Amino acid sequence: MKMKTIWQYFFLTLAATFIVSPVFGEMPGPDASEIWNYITKASPYQKWSHWPEHQGIQPGRAPHGPKHKVFVNDLALNSKRPPLKYGSMQVKENYNRAEELKSITVMYKIKNYNPRDGDWLWAKFTLNGKARPFGKVRGCIGCHGTRERNDFVLVHDF
Numbered sequence: 001m002k003m004k005t006i007w008q009y010f011f012l013t014l015a016a017t018f019i020v021s022p023v024f025g026e027m028p029g030p031d032a033s034e035i036w037n038y039i040t041k042a043s044p045y046q047k048w049s050h051w052p053e054h055q056g057i058q059p060g061r062a063p064h065g066p067k068h069k070v071f072v073n074d075l076a077l078n079s080k081r082p083p084l085k086y087g088s089m090q091v092k093e094n095y096n097r098a099e100e101l102k103s104i105t106v107m108y109k110i111k112n113y114n115p116r117d118g119d120w121l122w123a124k125f126t127l128n129g130k131a132r133p134f135g136k137v138r139g140c141i142g143c144h145g146t147r148e149r150n151d152f153v154l155v156h157d158f
């Protein structure tokens with residue numbers, strides 16, 4: 001390959017990385033800091049939508065805290081029937097009674113991540129982005145799994 005061609009490839013790749021990826025919003029891998037970075041910086045979840053019948057702050061049940069808001073990305077919102085589309089994310093803000101934000105729980109659907117249990121990745125984040133628990137969390141799956149037919153989603157009925 002000629003030197004000039006190599007440079008052309010180099011700049012095209014560089015341009016593609018910087019121009020294309022923010023537009024199409026590259027999805028994070030199954031990694032706690034990548035996911036935290038995505039939902040707080042690359043695509044802040046506060047700008048996402050809600051399920052139509054679950055807008056704004058809602059009363060919640062244990063273990064999630066007395067009040068919550070659930071945000072969903074477009075892939076989730078545009079999933080007309082279960083299973084939800086790959087790349088779907090649901091972010092749930094958990095509040096105490098005084099409506100102070102306490103934690104952030106996330107469900108993220110990743111192809112082949114955990115086919116036995118709907119390919120969802122589960123995470124509970126502190127407000128500064130520490131994830132615990134994270135991954136194929138038995139506790140989360142056990143409870144949400146009661147609605148496996150609804151693809152583990154509890155606040156929205158398909």
Ligand code: HEC
Pocket residue numbers: 059060061062063064065068070090091092105106107122123124133137139140141143144152153154155156
């Ligand atoms: C004991 C049952 C139970 C467990 C365990 C549980 N959840 Fe939930 N989850 C619920 C209920 C009930 C809702 C509906 C909203 C509410 O009442 O707070 C919910 C709602 C959610 C939502 C909003 C989307 C949806 O599916 O409705 C997310 C996201 C979520 N949970 C994540 C998690 C994560 C992550 C874990 C594990 C760290 C977890 N949940 C563990 C019962 C549970």
